Amino acid sequence: MKIMLTSIQNPKIQWVRSLLTQKKERYQEKVFVCEGVRLAEEAIRQRNPILALFSSSISEHGKAILSSCTCEKLEVDPTLLDRVSDTITSQGLLLVVPFPEFAMPEKLNFCMLLDEIQDPGNFGTILRAAVAFGLQSIFYTPGSVDPYSPKVVRSAMGAHFQIPIQEANAKKIKELSQSTQLFLAEAQNGIPCWEADFQQPITIIIGSEAFGASQTIRQIPHQSLLIPMPGSMESLNAAMSANILLYEAARQRAR
Amino acid sequence: MKIMLTSIQNPKIQWVRSLLTQKKERYQEKVFVCEGVRLAEEAIRQRNPILALFSSSISEHGKAILSSCTCEKLEVDPTLLDRVSDTITSQGLLLVVPFPEFAMPEKLNFCMLLDEIQDPGNFGTILRAAVAFGLQSIFYTPGSVDPYSPKVVRSAMGAHFQIPIQEANAKKIKELSQSTQLFLAEAQNGIPCWEADFQQPITIIIGSEAFGASQTIRQIPHQSLLIPMPGSMESLNAAMSANILLYEAARQRAR
Numbered sequence: 001m002k003i004m005l006t007s008i009q010n011p012k013i014q015w016v017r018s019l020l021t022q023k024k025e026r027y028q029e030k031v032f033v034c035e036g037v038r039l040a041e042e043a044i045r046q047r048n049p050i051l052a053l054f055s056s057s058i059s060e061h062g063k064a065i066l067s068s069c070t071c072e073k074l075e076v077d078p079t080l081l082d083r084v085s086d087t088i089t090s091q092g093l094l095l096v097v098p099f100p101e102f103a104m105p106e107k108l109n110f111c112m113l114l115d116e117i118q119d120p121g122n123f124g125t126i127l128r129a130a131v132a133f134g135l136q137s138i139f140y141t142p143g144s145v146d147p148y149s150p151k152v153v154r155s156a157m158g159a160h161f162q163i164p165i166q167e168a169n170a171k172k173i174k175e176l177s178q179s180t181q182l183f184l185a186e187a188q189n190g191i192p193c194w195e196a197d198f199q200q201p202i203t204i205i206i207g208s209e210a211f212g213a214s215q216t217i218r219q220i221p222h223q224s225l226l227i228p229m230p231g232s233m234e235s236l237n238a239a240m241s242a243n244i245l246l247y248e249a250a251r252q253r254a255r
Numbered sequence: 256m257k258i259m260l261t262s263i264q265n266p267k268i269q270w271v272r273s274l275l276t277q278k279k280e281r282y283q284e285k286v287f288v289c290e291g292v293r294l295a296e297e298a299i300r301q302r303n304p305i306l307a308l309f310s311s312s313i314s315e316h317g318k319a320i321l322s323s324c325t326c327e328k329l330e331v332d333p334t335l336l337d338r339v340s341d342t343i344t345s346q347g348l349l350l351v352v353p354f355p356e357f358a359m360p361e362k363l364n365f366c367m368l369l370d371e372i373q374d375p376g377n378f379g380t381i382l383r384a385a386v387a388f389g390l391q392s393i394f395y396t397p398g399s400v401d402p403y404s405p406k407v408v409r410s411a412m413g414a415h416f417q418i419p420i421q422e423a424n425a426k427k428i429k430e431l432s433q434s435t436q437l438f439l440a441e442a443q444n445g446i447p448c449w450e451a452d453f454q455q456p457i458t459i460i461i462g463s464e465a466f467g468a469s470q471t472i473r474q475i476p477h478q479s480l481l482i483p484m485p486g487s488m489e490s491l492n493a494a495m496s497a498n499i500l501l502y503e504a505a506r507q508r509a510r
Contacts, residue, residue, distance in 0.1 A: 231389035
C-alpha cells in the first residue's frame with residue numbers, strides 16, 4: 001500500500017523544499033525541481049532522467065506519461081504539496097531531475113550571453129526563444145539569476161532539456177570573444193541590428209534590465225548594435241530584445 | 256487639513272474598487288485606473304487628464320511629478336490602498352484617468368489586430384511593442400481581454416496613452432481588409448514572414464494563444480505567414496510572435 005506524505009517535517013519534503021528555495025542545495029547535488037506534467041513530458045521526451053516525483057493529484061494524461069518512469073514516486077497530501085510548491089496553485093506534481101548534460105559543439109557559431117539578467121521571467125523567456133531559433137548555447141555571467149531557480153524553470157517551459165546553459169566568467173568570455181564575434185545589444189548606440197553580420201560565428205550579449213552591460217563585458221572588444229525603433233517607447237525589455245535579435249540572426253542565416 | 260480615507264465603505268474607495276474589478280463600470284464612465292508613479296508620469300507627459308488620485312505614500316520624485324495635477328487628491332490609509340489595489344504590493348498611488356482619445360490617421364497603413372488574446376500580460380506586452388515600432392493603431396476582437404483591465408494596463412507601461420486601441424467587430428475587420436492587406440500569423444502554415452511584403456498598407460493579425468485565429472477572421476481574405484524557427488520549440492507565445500512581426504515590418508519599412 002502506498003503511504004501519503006502529510007508532514008512538512010518529512011525528510012523527503014524537506015529535501016524538495018530546500019531544492020526549490022536554496023541555490024546552494026541545487027548545486028551541491030546538481031539537481032533541480034520542475035513542476036507540472038508538461039515539464040515532466042519534456043524531460044521524458046528529451047531522455048533526461050527523473051530522480052523522484054512528488055504528486056498529489058495527476059490527470060489520467062499525466063499518469064500515462066509518468067507510467068514509464070521507474071523513479072521513486074511519492075504521494076503527497078494536496079495541501080502540503082501546495083505549501084511546498086513555488087507556484088500559487090501547484091499543478092499537483094513536482095519532479096526532481098539532474099542538471100541536463102550536453103556534449104558541447106566542437107565549433108561555436110551561434111551563442112548568446114546573458115549579462116546579469118536578474119528577472120527570472122525574462123531569463124526563462126529567452127531560453128525558450130533560444131531553443132526556437134536553434135541557438136547552440138546560452139552563457140550567463142555570475143551576477144545573473146540562477147537558471148535552475150523555480151521561476152526561470154517554469155517560464156522556460158522545458159528549454160532546460162534542450163540547450164546547454166553555462167555560467168561564464170571573464171576568462172570564458174574572453175575565449176568566446178576569440179572564437180566568435182561579440183555583439184552587444186545597446187539601447188542607444190550601435191549599428192542597426194539588420195546591418196550586423198550575423199552569418200559569421202557570433203555571440204549576442206544581452207545586458208541587465210536596469211543597468212545594461214557590466215564593466216567586465218565593456219572591457220572586452222565587441223561591436224555595439226541596437227534595434228531601431230521608429231516609435232516613442234523608450235526601449236523593449238531584455239526578453240523582447242533577445243527575441244528579436246535571435247530572429248534577425250535566424251533570418252540572415254536562412255539565406 | 257487633509258482627511259485620510261480609512262474605510263473600505265467610503266464611496267470614493269468603492270468607486271475606484273469597482274473601476275478596477277468591473278469592466279462594465281469602466282465603460283459606463285469611460286475611465287480606468289492606473290497604478291504607480293511611472294504611469295502617472297506617462298499620463299502627464301502625454302497630456303492625458305487625471306480625474307482623481309488616491310495615494311498612501313509617494314516618493315519625493317512622485318510628489319514633484321504630481322504637483323502640477325489639479326485633480327482631486329485623496330489620501331488613503333496604506334493598508335486600505337493595498338487592499339484595494341490590484342497589485343500585490345501597491346505602489347502607493349492609484350490614478351483615475353479617462354480613456355485616451357486619439358485622432359485616427361486618415362489612411363491606415365500599419366495596424367495590428369489581436370484576435371481573442373486572453374492573457375493580459377501578452378496583450379500589454381504587445382501594446383508596448385506596438386508603440387516601440389510605431390504602429391498606428393491596435394484593434395482587438397470582442398473575445399479579447401479588456402485592454403483597460405488592471406493587468407493589461409500595468410504590463411503596457413503607458414502604451415495606452417500613446418496608441419489608439421479599438422474594438423473591431425466583423426464589419427470593422429472587413430473595412431480593414433479593404434484598406435490594408437491582412438496578414439495572419441500562423442504556427443504551421445504560410446510564407447516566411449521575411450518574404451511577406453510589409454511595405455504596403457498592412458494589418459498583422461495575432462490569434463489567440465490556445466486556438467489561433469477565430470472563424471470570423473478565417474472567413475475574411477488574408478495571407479498566412481509564419482515565423483520560421485530552425486530550432487525544436489513548438490512555437491513562441493503570442494507576445495513574442497507579435498514583437499517579431501512588428502520588428503520585421505519596421506525593418507522592411509526602414510529601407
